Amino acid sequence: MNESKQIIVAVIGLAHGHIYQMCRGLIAAGAQLKYVYDEDLSAVQSFTRVFPQVIPVQSEEDVFSDREVKLVASADIPSKRAALGIRAMKAGKDFFCAKAPAITQRQIRGIKKTMRKTGNKFFVFYSEFFESEAAVYADKLIKEGTIGKVLNVTILAPHRLGESRPKWFYERKKSGGILIDIGSHQFDQFLTFTGNNRAKILSSGIGNFAHRDFEGFDDFGDVHLVGENGATGYIRVDWFTPEALPVFGDGKVVILGETGYIELRKYIDVGCGDSCENVILVTKDKISKESVKDKTEKPFFSNLIYDCLHRTETAMSFKQTFHAMELAVKSQKKAKRLI
Numbered sequence: 001m002n003e004s005k006q007i008i009v010a011v012i013g014l015a016h017g018h019i020y021q022m023c024r025g026l027i028a029a030g031a032q033l034k035y036v037y038d039e040d041l042s043a044v045q046s047f048t049r050v051f052p053q054v055i056p057v058q059s060e061e062d063v064f065s066d067r068e069v070k071l072v073a074s075a076d077i078p079s080k081r082a083a084l085g086i087r088a089m090k091a092g093k094d095f096f097c098a099k100a101p102a103i104t105q106r107q108i109r110g111i112k113k114t115m116r117k118t119g120n121k122f123f124v125f126y127s128e129f130f131e132s133e134a135a136v137y138a139d140k141l142i143k144e145g146t147i148g149k150v151l152n153v154t155i156l157a158p159h160r161l162g163e164s165r166p167k168w169f170y171e172r173k174k175s176g177g178i179l180i181d182i183g184s185h186q187f188d189q190f191l192t193f194t195g196n197n198r199a200k201i202l203s204s205g206i207g208n209f210a211h212r213d214f215e216g217f218d219d220f221g222d223v224h225l226v227g228e229n230g231a232t233g234y235i236r237v238d239w240f241t242p243e244a245l246p247v248f249g250d251g252k253v254v255i256l257g258e259t260g261y262i263e264l265r266k267y268i269d270v271g272c273g274d275s276c277e278n279v280i281l282v283t284k285d286k287i288s289k290e291s292v293k294d295k296t297e298k299p300f301f302s303n304l305i306y307d308c309l310h311r312t313e314t315a316m317s318f319k320q321t322f323h324a325m326e327l328a329v330k331s332q333k334k335a336k337r338l339i
Contacts, residue, residue: 013076103176147257196227207338
């Protein structure tokens with residue numbers, strides 16, 4: 001599928017570090033970075049040190065007016081991503097942004113309307129699935145029927161807060177809140193692993209247990225949800241990764257099926273050295289534990305470029321992408337404040 005030398009990419013918005021992962025993936029798939037724009041010149045300087053081939057420009061319009069640019073990539077502040085994507089699509093470009101792509105239902109409706117009107121695409125980088133070999137491998141096992149019908153998915157997604165977060169990160173009006181920010185990854189995974197097109201929120205909660213200096217901040221959130229096929233899910237997200245852990249978070253997923261279960265230990269398997277991307281599989285016939293790191297194809301970026309070229313939908317289901325957005329926004333809005 002790699003025909004990506006025809007795809008010219010421009011970057012607008014460097015607020016989140018995911019843009020580096022996104023651009024590395026696009027380049028590895030064969031795309032060419034042409035421009036970068038951000039109001040923060042120091043962020044642009046840092047970006048061009050990593051990607052010296054890219055040309056800094058003076059405005060967004062320099063990007064939108066260049067017909068050679070087919071895809072705009074962005075990790076702008078979450079509250080700005082939907083509007084930027086809408087402008088890009090109206091300018092004839094496809095758009096690719098970091099999660100979370102929207103923080104209100106109105107923004108989601110605007111994205112959908114613009115996609116229908118322009119025929120352009122709005123991709124979202126749900127890295128906790130697309131860049132996790134364990135998650136991609138588990139999806140393959142599920143589709144092969146290895147554990148039968150999926151009944152429940154439990155996702156634990158702790159993250160490290162660190163000391164270098166920008167001011168906007170702590171402002172819910174800009175970040176969306178924890179169930180939108182971190183949670184958007186998890187809603188996408190729930191829909192994928194359970195094979196649901198739709199789901200509903202049964203309950204959700206948010207709290208600020210230990211960061212009271214930041215009034216508009218959530219450091220904990222959880223959600224209970226159910227898919228239209230009856231599969232249930234529990235999602236827990238938090239900013240309480242201990243300093244001793246050598247990765248950003250001890251992400252785990254447990255997928256219960258009718259005839260077996262799968263456990264994913266994505267970023268670290270505590271007590272097992274530096275092992276990661278581990279997949280534990282238990283069925284009526286076997287018990288196994290395997291690291292799939294560097295063994296599993298991650299087709300997302302090559303598929304994204306293929307979709308830009310051929311107007312197809314192989315990288316991600318846009319229906320699912322939008323519904324994952326809606327679930328994140330609804331869960332945050334209806335969340336009970338725990339503390």
